[in-house]
Structures are given as structure tokens and as C-alpha cells.
Amino acid sequence: MVSFERAATDWRISCAHIQTDSGFSSYHGVDRSLLITSGEGVMLTVNHQTPFAFTPCSAPYSFTGEDRVHAQLLNGAVEDFNVMTRRNRWLHTLERQCIQGSCHVFNHADVLLIYHARGGELVCDDGVAQHTVLKGELLVSSALELQLQTSSGSDSDIYIVRLQRQII
Template sequence: MPHSLLDLATARAMPWKNGGGETLELAIAPAGAGLDDFAWRISSARVAADGAFSRFAGVDRSLALLSGAGLRLRRGDGRVEELHAGGAVARFTGEEAIAATLVDGPVGDLNLMTRRGVWRHRLTPQRLHGRQELHNDAAVMLLWCQAGAGIECRLPDGEMQRLESGQGLLLEDQPGPLALQAPQPALLYLAWLYRQG
């Protein structure tokens, strides 16, 4: 399947690996993989209480905040990193001991994980207003609409797709130019996943 629409409203709810909460699984490869044998996974969790992150050995992770007042991460080396909706992305390994503290009430996040040595990825915020061209050189690309509405996406094959807030577009093996059009200011999270080995 060259592309698919991801939506928080229809995603599958699953318990966290450590049992401390619930996550919405947006996409996973290979299809039907579990938490210990996926190649890559995209999910969105609602964090309603302070606590430790699940451990994922051999996995690289990126985390962005989609909603809420903020989330403080105490990293394994003692550093504290604060995430805000639409802001910077936290990157860490699945082995790192991380404790999360809510700034003021529950938050929603976007979580991207890739199996080290098999896949690598990057996740970054992108502000959009008007027309913008992007180029996809990755095996898998995610466009996630964090804020805004009615974003038009012209895919490399010429097909048009529309994104609303809380929706994402997953492109698989579909390299080439992308044309994005946002009638009002919008914020996307863009992810590129590359095969390794």
C-alpha cells in the first residue's frame, strides 16, 4: 500500500508495555508485529499521570507533544527536558531510564520508534501556511497534522489527500515531490524512516 490515512479517532487502543497507561497504535511494521519484534512503530499516548517510560531494548525513539500544557522528562543522566505542544522533539534510546512529570494536567504525544540497525528515523516540526514543496527520499514518510485544518497534499503520484488536525498521512515506498497547501497557519510533524543494512 503506497499510502494510508492515520486518524486518532479510529486508531487501536493498547496498554503500555509497562502497564502504566494506554496508547493508540497508528501504524506498525511488519503488520501484526508485537511490542518486542516490530521494525518500526508510530503511536500516540495520553499521559495522565507522572511515571517512568517503558523500556524498549534495541530501539531508537522520538517523542513530540501534541496537546496539553507540557511534559518534563528527567533523562538518564539527570538532565531535564521540557516538551510543549507543537515544539521540539525529544530523542532518546529505548534503553534510557526516563521519568515523565506532567506540567499541568494530561498530555497527548506522538511517539516514533525504529529498531536500531534495521531502520533509522528523524522527526521534526514544520510550520505551514500557504504552499510548500517537500521532497520524500525515505522508504516511509509520515505527515502528521498537529494543528490546522484542511491541508491539501499532492502526492508524488499526483493523487490529492486532505489532512485535518489529529490525522496523519503515511507514505510507503513513494519517493518524489510533495506539494502541501494550508489555507490557514498549520503545524505538521514530519518523519522520515530509512531502511538500514
């Protein structure tokens, strides 16, 4: 399980278990993004609109902390990956990427986070040092470019979060 915060009022990255049908907490002034990391998924209802299936194959879903969100489990518990940023201080993007062997990740934001969701060891080279990231771990970087290499040529799934400070 990962949980990482810069400050309670700035940004937060976390994984959560959803074990029962329930509503999401409300966070005024916060933008959120979500991915399902394990389990079959949920039916999400946002602001009483038509429910939709949100599964591990779904693209990241972004919404505001003020939205009324309810999750109904499709078939048992799920785990999700959450990104939350204070709207007037940070912008964020979330993407999922499958790595087969190696790849480059370019950073155009203030903070780059790589969450290793699936696979064997992942070696991240920022041009200064190499970092080994295991499944379930999060790498925080300000490097402009990372070279990622999977162990033994295996596939790995990563979640890439880019955080950009708002100019006030």
C-alpha cells in the same frame, strides 16, 4: 488518536496520553523520538540526569529505548507523538513544520509520513494523486516530493517522519 505500525519489530508511530507522572516503557534495541502535541508539557528526567522542561514548543527529543525516562506533568495531562524504530533495521528523523498556505516536502528516505497535528484540511499532492488529510490523520507516502496546501490559507502544523531502511 493515531497509531500506525509497519510491523511490531520494524517501526511504530503513535500518539499517547500521559495523565499521571510515570516512567516510560523500556524497549531494547529501539530508537525513539517524541513531541508534545497538547497540554503544557512535562519535566523529563533521562537516566537520572537533571530534569528538563519538555513542552509543545520544544524541538523533537530523541533517545534510546534503553534510556530510563520519567515524565512529571507540568500542569495537567498531555498528549505526545511517538516514533519508534528497530535500531538494526530502520533510522528515523522527526521534525515539526508550520505551513502557511503551501509548501513542498522532499523525501530522501524509503518512507515519508506526514502527521497533521493542527489546522484545517491539508491537501497533499504527490504528482499522481491528491490526498486530503484532516487533523489527527497520518499520510504514508513513498513519493519523492509532496506539494502541501492548507485550506482557506489557514496555518497548519505537521510532523514529518522520514524512515530509512538500514542495510544489513
